[in-house]
Amino acid sequence: MELVCPAGTPAALRAAVDAGAHTIYCGFADETNARNFPGLNFSREEMAAGVAYAHRAGAKLLIAINTFPRAGSEDLWHRAVDDAEAVGADAVILADLGLLAYAAEHRSGLRRHLSVQAAAANPDAIMFYAEAFDVKRVVLPRVLSVEEIAAINRDIDVETEVFVFGGLCVMAEGRCSLSSYATGRSPNMHGVCSPASHVVYGEEQEELVSRLAGFTIHKVAKDAPAPYPTLCKGCFSAGGHTGHVFEDPISLDAAELIPRLAEAGVTALKIEGRQRSRAYVSAVVKSFRRATDAIAAGRPVPVSELAHLTEGQTSTLGAYRKIWR
Structure with missing residues (x-):
C-alpha cells in the first residue's frame, strides 16, 4: 500500500523522502492550508524544489488546499490550485465544493483528491464527488471502523486513504x-x-x-x-x-491493523503530523515503510516501536474498533 507522509517544512519533506515515503503531502504558507502555523509550510519556490526532490527519488507530492474559501477572497484559493499545477504537484487535496468545481473546470489535468475535511463517510457522498468533480481518491474521516471501510470500498470506484498514525480527531473532521x-x-x-x-x-x-x-x-x-x-x-x-466521552487523550497507532486495512481495500495509509519535527517524520516513516514492505512481501507486520512519539506516550486504535459504541 502507498505510504502518504507529512511535511510541514522543506527539511521534513527531505527527511520523509529519504526515509522511504512513497508520497508526501504539504501545503502553501497561507490560509489555503489547514495547518497554517507560523514557521511551517512552503513558499512557491520551496514547493517547486520539494516537488523536484520527491520526483528525483521516485516519490510523489500532494498539495493540501483543504480549507474553505472566505467570501470575497476566493482568488487566493484559486491561485493556490493554479500554482499547484505550475510547480508540478501530483495531486491537490481539496474539501470545498466550489474549489473542486474550479479545479475540475480550469485545471482538469491536475489530479484531485478529496480531503478528510469534507467528511465523506458513505458511498453515496463519495461517488457524488467522483462523478461531479472526477475525484480519484478520498481521505476517509477517522470515525469509521475497518468493517465500515470495507463496506464503502465494495460500493465505490474511488481509491481510499486512511489515517494510521498521529493525532486522532473524533469529531466531524475540521468542523469542531x-x-x-x-x-x-x-x-x-x-x-x-x-x-x-x-x-x-x-x-x-x-x-x-x-x-x-x-x-x-x-x-x-x-x-x-x-x-x-x-x-x-x-x-x-x-x-x-x-x-x-470518546477516547482517552492519546494518539492513533493502527500499525497492527494494516493487514486488515489491506483486506478492506484501502489504497493508501496516511501519517498525520505536519506540525512535527523532521526527526519525528523520519522515525515514523521508516517504521511504517517497514510495515508496508512486509505486507507487500507477505511477511508479518513488525511490532510498532513508536510509543515514545505518541501523545501521552501511549496509543489507541480509535474508531477502527469504536469502543464508545
Whole structure:
C-alpha cells in the first residue's frame, strides 16, 4: 500500500523522502492550508524544489488546499490550485465544493483528491464527488471502523486513504464547534485546533493542570505524561462522573491493523503530523515503510516501536474498533 507522509517544512519533506515515503503531502504558507502555523509550510519556490526532490527519488507530492474559501477572497484559493499545477504537484487535496468545481473546470489535468475535511463517510457522498468533480481518491474521516471501510470500498470506484498514525480527531473532521467556541479559531477556516497560544499549564495541589482559553481540560499527577489539551478528548463532568466521552487523550497507532486495512481495500495509509519535527517524520516513516514492505512481501507486520512519539506516550486504535459504541 502507498505510504502518504507529512511535511510541514522543506527539511521534513527531505527527511520523509529519504526515509522511504512513497508520497508526501504539504501545503502553501497561507490560509489555503489547514495547518497554517507560523514557521511551517512552503513558499512557491520551496514547493517547486520539494516537488523536484520527491520526483528525483521516485516519490510523489500532494498539495493540501483543504480549507474553505472566505467570501470575497476566493482568488487566493484559486491561485493556490493554479500554482499547484505550475510547480508540478501530483495531486491537490481539496474539501470545498466550489474549489473542486474550479479545479475540475480550469485545471482538469491536475489530479484531485478529496480531503478528510469534507467528511465523506458513505458511498453515496463519495461517488457524488467522483462523478461531479472526477475525484480519484478520498481521505476517509477517522470515525469509521475497518468493517465500515470495507463496506464503502465494495460500493465505490474511488481509491481510499486512511489515517494510521498521529493525532486522532473524533469529531466531524475540521468542523469542531468546541474549539471554535473556546478560542475563536476555527479548525477548517484557520487550520487551528486548540491553538497553542491559548494553552496554559499550571501546578495545583500536586497536580499538573492543563487549560485551554480558561477551560480546564486535564489534571494529572506532576510526574505523569501530560496530553495535549484538546477539547474533544478532555475530561467532562456530568451526573457525578468525570471521564473521557470518546477516547482517552492519546494518539492513533493502527500499525497492527494494516493487514486488515489491506483486506478492506484501502489504497493508501496516511501519517498525520505536519506540525512535527523532521526527526519525528523520519522515525515514523521508516517504521511504517517497514510495515508496508512486509505486507507487500507477505511477511508479518513488525511490532510498532513508536510509543515514545505518541501523545501521552501511549496509543489507541480509535474508531477502527469504536469502543464508545
